[in-house]
Amino acid sequence: MLSRAIRSGQVLSPQCRLEAAGPDVHCDYDVAVPMKEGYSLTANVFRSRARMQAGGPDPVVMCAHIYDNHITPALNRTPLGGPPQQYRLIPQGVPYPTFSELTSWESPDPNFWVAAGYTLVNLNLPGYANCGGAARIISTKQGRDYREAIEWVGRQDWCTGSVGLLGVSYLAISQYFAAVEGFSKEASALKCMVPWEGLTDMYRDVACPGGVNGTGFLNFWWNTEVKEALNQSVAEFIANEDDIPPELISKHPLMDQYWADKAVQLERIDIPMLVCGSFSDHELHTRGSHRAYSRVSSKKKWLYTHRGGKWSEFYSPSAQELVKDFMDHFLKGASNRFEFLPPVRLEIRSSREEVRDVRWENEWPLARTAYKFLHLSEQGLAPEAPAEYELCYDGQQGKAEFEYTFTQDTEVSGFMNLRLWVEARPSSTHPACPDDIILCVVVDKLDSDGQQVRFNGTVGIQDDVVSRGYLRVSRREIDESISTDWWKEPKGSLVQPLKSGEIVPVEITLCPTATFFRAGEGMRLVVSSYETCPSPIFTKDLSSNRGLHGRRPVAQLKGPERFFYDKASYTGTHKHGGPSVMGNGLPKQGYEDLSELVRRDHVQDDELHRQQRLQGAYMQDEYGNFVQVADDGRVMKEASSPGQGARASAAHHSAELPTLLGSPRRRGANAPAQFQQVEVSVKQAPQYEAWPMASGHPVAHKVLRTESAGWSASVPGVPGAVVSPQLTPQVQYRTPAQQPLSRTVQHIPTATSPAWYSAGYSAGYVQVPSAHMPMPVTTAMR
16 A cells, blocks of 8 residues: 555645644643543543633533544644545545645544534544553443443533544544443433435454454554554553454454444434435444445435545535534534435445436335346356356465346345355365355456446555455354344354355355446456455455465366355265366466456466376367377377267276366367367477367368467478467357357366256356346346
8 A cells, every 4th residue: 555655746746735723723732531430531622712601601512532532733743734644545436525724634624614513523433543541442331431431521511412433444433432332312412313325333344254263454544544653552452452453363364252342332322313324434333334324223314325536535625515414413402414314325336436226215125125136157157047056266376257237227125145055075186175165256247348347446446346245165054143134244253164065055245335337337256266456455365265376187076175066956965076167376377267268368388287288188179179289299189079979099088088167068069170289399289279170171170378379380281281279368269159158268178078067057146236127037148
């Protein structure tokens, strides 16, 4: 993040706009707020000079955090006298946020709220800045102290006795913990709350989402924001919290009482609430915000959604006016739009820049949502359940992709759920069967040309996907007590290792979204063993994922690493391996993943595959040709027509022929009637090329890119016939109508009988919500 900020110049040109402090704003710094345990917290209290002279009290807008409320430009505590350092590091949405020099990180702007008729209180929590007490993070104890401070503020003569809470991120999280604490609603000064994007379950939302350890953000957060604000030693912090944030998951790997203390008891909140649940904070706050709206007991609650920049949206004039109306209604008793406003503000985007629609809805998820099942198949995502089908990928750098093309304009709003049947299997390089799998899932949007469409994401990311989710399969148990039909919450307290040959169902709820797809645009589901669209600083520990690396001789194959099944049709454990769409996973010798196969600027040749060819491994192309590379580097071609036996060879037998396709229905469907052997002389061996022959001349050919153009192919018996390389980085299967269908190719052959593929297996399905417009029932393969 820092290197990006330096390269872009953001370090010297922070992405925000500062305004001078308003002339009517008076601040009392470091006001002591006494706690019953004997220590004091400190608050900065911003008031109107004019109203102070008049002697009247104001309602209070309040925030509380651990970031030190002294770090503002007005106090010369920020880098170069500018805004807080985060605006020099984290990309902001456009337009950039605007706030006054009195504003600390993620807090309400005193200029705005004092001018709106409020007193603003910015509170430091125990153990931070110049506060007493023990420093903690995200805990019920912090919530009790915050609630005690709220009641103290409500008793001051400059307060009307009405307090509303407001703030972003940690300043939202602290609101939840304060709101559940033990003061009756009638006797409390706390009247309403506006948590603007805040997690509500630290374990499930950031420390271990889907059972996958997420130490990246916690490390960044500790070193850039938490540690620098401590007013006690790190050793004292560890004594309070058991360890520093990045190490907590190693001390408490499962959901236990420690993490339960950091999960909000949302059902206990019954005050009016306006919660911002964005679609652009998947890695941090999206789950928690939507969970809060779903589970709080408040009868008066509103949800504000967006997919813009977090801070740009919070400080935008429209959002601030909306929040002001909310505070006016519940703190001043004003009659305004919150008497009749529908509870859900829904923003639908077509892309990062294009907002398709903004409207107010009566509920979330939408009651009229039509949930559609899209089944995983060889053709991508399809409404119809396919024939039995199986698919696998490498356990470290592998992925499987499934596409769906919309035939009419469609809005996808709500939660997507993915159900798979999975198995872990050993490999020649990992002979012990893995007992766990980590699944990384994303949903991409594709434009009509098949290009990715990107959106705003967590912590300023500007090339995010539509949605994402994670699951460690050994933590697959669902907590039914807090789950719904459309949101499955992992329990997290039980480990269920996979056994050899065991196939288990898993369910993954992806982050909610509201995305518009035009007719002809597509959606792509990616299931992988690594993060295909990583979010910087939100790294996950995927070290337990194991893959198939290095050379895999046919005779030694144990089976690929990942399998997905249709449980309804699957009846037993496979014994013979299966088709694979994995890359070899070697960062230096081979491909990182199969996305390399569709990069036209990628040289599709590597040491691993040259070694495989020199071992005389057989491969088969889409026309039924079996390819062998001789020890001297000559690429030998031999082929058989459909219905004919393979050429006699001591190196292979028809019962155990390797295949690229895994489907006898396509193999040889368009093969010419006659074939002959072809020799290719190479100066530097190409990755792989093969073509069928008819009547002594090539009728079609396919060549994968090589490192050198210094090779040529000649056709024996046809004088002057030279086949030039066609540098095409993907395989094309041509139908009788000659329509190319792009497919991913396996370059590591599997040892299995072709007859075995006649069954095939279905990978599962993805459940997609759509609103207003029916989901198309036909698909087109890209």
